[in-house]
Amino acid sequence: MAISPMKKLYTVVPKKGSGRLLKALQCAGCVEVISSPFSEHTSVPSALTEKIHKTHFEMEQTERAVQFLMEYNDDTELGFGSSRLSVDDLEAGLDIVASEKVAAVNELQNTLYRLEKENSDLEVEINTLSPFIDTRFPIPAFNTAATSSVCGSFPSNTDYNLLLKELSKLACTVSLIYEDKYSKTVLVTSYKDDTEKVIGLIHSNGFTKTHAKASENEGFARGKIQYLNERLAQNKREIAALKKEASQKSRELLQLKALYGVYASRLERLEARKLASTTESTVVLCGWVPEANTEKICLILDGLECAYSLEDPSEQDNVPVLLINGRLPSVFEPVMTMYSVPLYGTYDPTVIMSFFYILIFGLMFADVGYGALLFFGSLLILKKAKLGYSTKKMLRMFMYCSLSCILCGALFGGYFGDIHNAVATGFLGIETAISPALWFDMINDPIRFFTLSLGIGVLHLVAAMLIKFYILCRDGEVFSAFADVGSWLLLFTGIGVCFINLNTGLIISVSGALALILTQGRHEKNLLLRLAKGVMSLYSIVSYASDLLSYSRILALSLSSAIIAGVVNTLATMSGFSLLGIVLFIIVFTVGHALNIAVNLLGTYVHTSRLQYLEFFGKFFVGGGREFAPFKYSSKYVVLK
Amino acid sequence: MSAGDIFNEIFSGYNIAAFGAVFTALMACIGSAKGVGIVGEAASGVLAEDPSKFGNCLLLQALPGSQGIYGFVAAFFIFTKIRLFQGGVQLDIGQGAYLLACGLPIAFVGFFSAISQGKVAAAGVELIARRDGQVVKAITSSALVETYAILALLVSLLPIIMFNI
Structure with missing residues (x-):
């Protein structure tokens, strides 16, 4: 649960060895190459710029061919990321053969588009001519x-x-x-x-x-339409032949995808080379390495003919951020990075956030049935569909959250809303109000659920304040930690104790408030101003109160999904227990709950995220970091190694 | 039935309270719908240029949706107080008016603040369209507007919770 420490790598390598060095680093895939500090004094060789342009062009051509053939490929085996290929094997012989294939595919593509365009023009012409089909004069x-x-x-x-x-x-x-x-x-x-x-x-x-145009020579309108139709049919035959050819060619898709990978990886390497600076006989390369990977990199560099050094980042450096988290919390990283990547050297709250995320998500979407559907739905998509890395993370996140939905559903009595009662009253005619809730029924006792929501809010906010406290202590500002965070905590503890014992509570909260008045203006020199600022700081209690009340949305979202589910159930069981009734039940139940899940899942996702971003992160988070983007092989269509 | 009876029938305490609840949800939800709509329009423009900003835009668009939720919460609290789901209770006109008045803060503040928040969030959408990494600032300034909706919610909820028939 942390932001990985980074080391700055400098290497100097003879010009001849630079290609090998770059290949080795790309293969390792754990160095982010940055612009070398000497690049101001050196220029980029023009041959390199040219090579970049050429590779870029070749890559685009290949991608165009790949995209085209993918439309004609019915063999899913060649889908995303299913094959691992070795770059060295590919680089050796693929270029010449495959680049000819790329040219052929693109030629085919162009002809196909030309014919299709021509056909649509022909169709337009035939349409404009058709009213005149029986006429015998020039048009x-x-x-x-x-x-x-x-x-x-x-x-x-x-x-x-x-x-x-x-x-x-x-x-x-x-x-x-x-x-x-x-x-x-x-x-x-x-x-x-x-x-x-x-x-x-x-x-x-x-x-x-x-x-429309038709002359006597063309046999007036009828003759011309006939001629146009013949051309149309001819073109259609050609198009069909070309499409057949395309689907035959799509068997070579894997090869073209690999070629794309080779070009894209080569382009990455050339771009990295461009960032390095070239002297008369050496190349200076500069980059960031996560501390955990330094040994691996040292081993690689020792095997090559080069000089290198690894340094700690300095204050001015814009250090990239690599988050290191366990399997479970790491799926919540995208939630955080959507807001912002934490600044290097600050705190990564992923673990604590994921705990609260799961908890609040479960409370907002508290239903055993919905949770189970979400769980198996995510599982099914994860197993069956070929997905990108970030989509997989997202689905795994929903899977964890769905477990919490099931738990909360059991606690507060949500089984597709109140399907148990609806079936009992609607089908069996028994007026019951059994609550299967293990703790209490959310709909019957919303005030209690409201208190619970705010209670979760208190926990969440206190956690945020404790993190702030920890960060300040870690950075050696122990006094600030006690003054800025400790006194607020004291004040709130006092308010909490008031409910148990008024006098003790008052004493504690007043001492917290006094601490705030005395410390919050400490950066002012003027004594009066200092006191005034201290008193003013108490105004912040408004913002804390508003943060806390914001958690009432937990109640609102879970109630609204439960109530809509209840309405769906009532509608579904309305026709009573008969054949028609059961058919109607199945239809209304499926459609109604599907809609409810769709709407409320989105709401739950957005509002759970919002509570993290505004109420939680607002207390301590320092954003604006830059994500670590290592220099590695392209993995867009095929995974290379 | 005389005109007076009909008047008493319509303006019973229970009906006034129920009207208060409905009015609360109504105003707050209309405001939120407008607010979310304003941001949505701005967001579509940005997404046409750069679809990768969908996540940030969605978040900003969701912000003015809170007031509707608050209105719903307040309305629901009034419903529970008048035992709507258990067949209702007898209230005199004074009690009904009390509950109606309780809903007003979040009804009005919710309506106006949702629209204002929508405007700020729409400006925020413009901001993230022009500059990367500014979403935090956009969200923060938009959320400041919401503070007052939350205060109004508090003013609405506390007297409802304190109310005893």
Whole structure:
């Protein structure tokens, strides 16, 4: 339960050996390479920059091919992270063969997209032509010696009859070709003398000339549509062939994924090399190593031709943070890092937080049925689905929390809400109010549950204050610890004792308050100001009170999920005990509880996190740390070693 | 039944108290819905640019949801006092009005503070969109608004708990 101490590594290696050194460090996977302090005075070799660009390009091409083939791959065996491959074997021979394959796949991909684009264009063209299928004149316009004709359409909101009336005054005819809900497609033929007027009139009435094109040579509309359809079919055949080829090629997916891994790892290495500084004949590399890994790194470096030193971080260093926690607490690390990574050298509260997280989560989602569903649901997904690292952590976290839900459900009598009573009354007609609660029934005694919620709040807040106390003592500020945290604890203890023995309680709390008044202004020189600041500090009691009351959300969330569950149960058992009743019961029960779980699980997750972030972390947490990002092999599609 | 009887029937102590509970939950929940909505709109804009900020945005969006919960808690306490789930108790008009008045602090403070908190949280969403690692500050400033909702909850709850029929 801690933040791992870090050592700063400096190595100097002859230029020739730098490749081997980087490979060895990448293989070890426990060094974060940082920009060398001498990099201001040295420049990045241009060959290196070029190489980075080239590798980056190759990597992107490979990824494009991999993504494409993954759509055509029905073999799940080649899924995420299922294979471990050795980089050295891969680097040896893969490049040339596989990069040709990448090019072929991308070529295929391009052709496929081109054909698909062409087909959608063809379909549009066929659609615009189809109203004219029975016509035997060139589209969109044609002229004879005395007339000129144009095809087009009016939108449905044009007053067609009025327009016809107006057009009848001019020398023209309008023939309707096709009509649907949205528009009327027409052929307008006019004598050349009147053409200008006719065109002007129809355009002002919303006429648009058709986009369709068909000439006599193409066999008018019918002939052209036929031709287009043939091309469409031809393209579709080609697409089908290409897709077949793609799914055949997808057998080589693993190889391409490995190639991606090789490129990505090479890119990482080149980027690391870029961070190092190059002198005339040496390369200086600088990085962070977790203390636990120093021996391993020393062993590796001793085997290479290089000089190195390991130093403690200095005050100015921006040290990366690696959290070291046991199996259970480590799944709660993402909850904390979502808020912030603790600053190096401060305190990692993961263990204490995970205890409270599980406890509060259980109280907010207190139901044996829901807990069991959550447990087996998470377990099933963990076992069956191929998941990323962080999703797995999250599911494992829900699994631990679900155990607490089951426990709290048993304590406060939640079994899918009150399914026991609902079935007894609805199906068997027995008016009962048996409570299976081992401790007390949450719905019947909400005041007690409210007190319990606040009690958990007190524990949580006191834990936070004790952590602050510990941190201050650890950093040698024992007086501050007693003055800033101790006196508040004294004040609150006094308030607590008041409920048992008023006088003793008053004495204790007043002495706590006095301690605050005397110490809180100690950084002021002016005596009066010092006292005033001390008195002012008592105002903070408001913020403590608000923190405490915030825990009433435990009551609210668990009550709301229990009450909604109860409503679902009442609805489900409403139709009584019959065949139809049972069918309805199954449907309403499943849908209703599924919805309730979905809504309340999200609420519980968010509000449990919130209590940690605001009420708990607010007391002591120093964030703004940077996560340790070791230099290692890429593990995006395949795990390399 | 005379008009006076109908009046007495409608404005019985029990009904007034129940109205108080409903009004409390109503106001606080509307406020929260508005607040969460304001943040949600801002968050969608940010998520369109950077989907990886979903976790932080979700957290900020959830903050103005507290007032609704507080209103619900206060309403529920009034319901328990008037024994809604056990068939109800007889209350005189004074007692009913007392319980109605108890709900008012969290009803109004909840409504307005949820909207204000929503605005602050939406600004916080903008903040985390522009700068990484600022989520703590965004959450803290938004949570300051909530302090007053909690104080109002306290003012609502204490007299309800103290109330004896």
